[in-house]
Amino acid sequence: MTVPESRPGASGTETHLLDPSHLQLLIDALRADGYRVIAPTRRDGAIVHDEVSSVGELPAGWTDEQQPGAYRLRQRGDGALFGYAVGPSPWKRFLHPPLLRLWRARRVNGRVELVPEDAPPPKYAFLGIRACDLAAIAKLDDVLLDGPYVDVTYRAVRGQALFVAVHCATPGGTCFCDSMGTGPRVGDGADLILTEVVASGRHFFVAQGATPRGRSLLAALGCPGATADDIEAAEHAIADAPDRMGRDLKTDGLRESIYAQPEHPRWEQVARRCLTCGSCTLSCPTCFCTTVEDATSLGGSESERRRRWDTCFAVEFSHMYGGSVRLSARSRYRQWLTHKLSTWHDQFGTSGCVGCGRCITWCPVGIDITAEAAAIRQRVSAGLGQSLTE
């Protein structure tokens, strides 16, 4: 999915001017409509997503510093509500929960009854979602909605979800959405798009509705239209974001290079560092692997089937009688990277990576996917060893 040029004041869409108090009205309106508003908040030294009821819960004036294996928050000296990149947790935990009950079974007198799940799906409004994370949700749609089978849970929650997105003004030290064509500007997928401006003593948002739902929400807030100057200020705030990416990843020829070189020496090198802890898969917004497990009551009369997140870095992931197919750390790292940057194309027609940089930041040993990809993109000669006659 490429990001079309969505400018804050693109013609044909009404652009409104909001101040932070209007955001509170927006939150109130969403909650009155039955939405649970999920937004960035500051907790435990990081910016994480949680349910909010007030604008005051957003991390005003904070920004993040991200490097391989390093993350810290720092105060900006202004009141920006969205002046940071992305935190450790992707939004997928709401659409594709880490733990989900699939069904329950009750055994009574030799009969077994399957008890369906009849709780209504939660209604979420995501406030402050970035282009990379929206792109990630589109990729999860490819996996869970567009194939021969449909994940009904995902479809139900995703179908009701509402997205209030923000154009990124502060890319991070590990960001490379620009290389992946997924940001920093928001493309498709949002209902409402905001651009935050903190400049010359003013703090405001330029807002556009991108769907009928978004437009009616915006209209109900009763905000004034944005002036040409407002729109220009908004454009200025995000114009050079693509140049401030912390990382970049050259994608041409990458897919083929990775697939064609399963014995590239780099795999062995990175494996010596990799702890196979799976932090990358936990924080990645497109990783979708799950496993199923059973929980049975002590008496055996009731059992539950649950689905939970899994990681291809676990040895048991590829277990078959006789052992695991991917026993070495080398093969597991190779599987993850090959899937994310190469075979995802064969499966779903796009790259699996959105360039959010979380895997780089949250890797305990600081493995950098952009560095690994750059190394493997180099073709190595197929010759054997080193010639002794030269």
Place this chain on the structure above:
Amino acid sequence: MSTVAEGAPATAADVMRPDLYRIQRVRRETHDTFTVELRPDRGGARIAYRPGQFNMIYVFGAGEIPISISGDAGAAARLVHTTRAVGTVTNVMSRLKAGDLVGVRGPFGTPWPTELARGHDVVVVAGGIGLAPLRPVLYWVLAHRADYGRVVLLYGARTPQDILFRRELEQWRARFDLDVHVTVDRGSQAWRGSVGVVTSLIPKAPFDPRDAVAMMCGPEVMMRYTALELQRRGVPVGQIYVSMERNMKCAVGFCGHCQFGQYFVCRDGPVFPYDRVEDLINRWEI
């Protein structure tokens, strides 16, 4: 917020919910292999199966595993599965009795190319438990015998005690329109048949290599060697089909476990034309 999210309302389209089936019979085949016969509990829809497909069988309290259909794909109301008792789920399943309930999801996966093979010779090469997913091919071909040319079954087992479906094999061997050759890796004192690897049966088997469709199933190593030997005999690589196996949790392409290169074995397989997987199957730890 609850720690276990409650799932969306279950609908007919919810592929993660099994249908209930009752065990008609559990039959021991060899010391570590058994067959279960299932019928839908309370009527149930008739589903069309194709040879090569598999179901996810759920044993209450133990778990769920993929097992290929090993019976007649034409008899949809009677599901037959053969498996080794190698882990928790299969061991519990082997001790179930007639009348016990299990859950069934399926059928899943790509079938053997019985349609494509019409008008051609059919060569079935099975190793060990690999005969189980191939048996439906033989049922199908024999039920439509006039549609096929020469039909050959080559089967290798570890020892004579490990030969599956022995009585059926002997009956088939007695037919005039089917060639059955069985070999074992290790003979016994009483064994008077062939001893040697199943690939050694290929050079002399009675079929036309250029006109044959070959279907093979067994341990991965055996399938690699068999494919080599078939190609040496002159069977084009595009006419060789293999059934792959990988860890499966969902069988619908969502859990990611069964990935084999770019393929999901549950959805793009388990049956593959060999030319598509030849590179992958020769790679280490893919």
Place this chain on the structure above:
Amino acid sequence: MKGLEELLVDHAFFRDLEPPHLTLLAGCASQVRVDEGEFLFREGEVARAFYLVRHGSVAIQSITPHEGMVTIQTLGEGDILGWSWLLPPYRWHFSARAIQPTVVVGLDAACVRGKCEQDPGFGYDIMRRFSQVMASRLEAMHLQLMNVYEHRG
């Protein structure tokens, strides 16, 4: 009754042998009938001949400590039996026993080796064919050794 040259060229192993080489080989050949249960040779003996199996079935066997005589492989019509005669110390490392009434064409080892020395072209042809036999046996042995049907864990 077929001549020895005809018998040789009939057999899959020597099917495309050049006529002069065929004649050389026939000079070392004789046809033998073996009863069921009879040993063609035993482990440890000097390898005096190799055999083309025309009809019947021969079991390659070896003595193992726990199981006694174990059959490693069975050979039938069209197969070739024995390559230990080609390389020193020219001793069999397994036994061969007919498990059905069997007819073989035996080729005298010393005779064939002598002709290989005299006629390098013939020698190369024989070496080439037997290399192929050894290669297939090795591959089959790899597959057998890997014990692929065994369940581990």
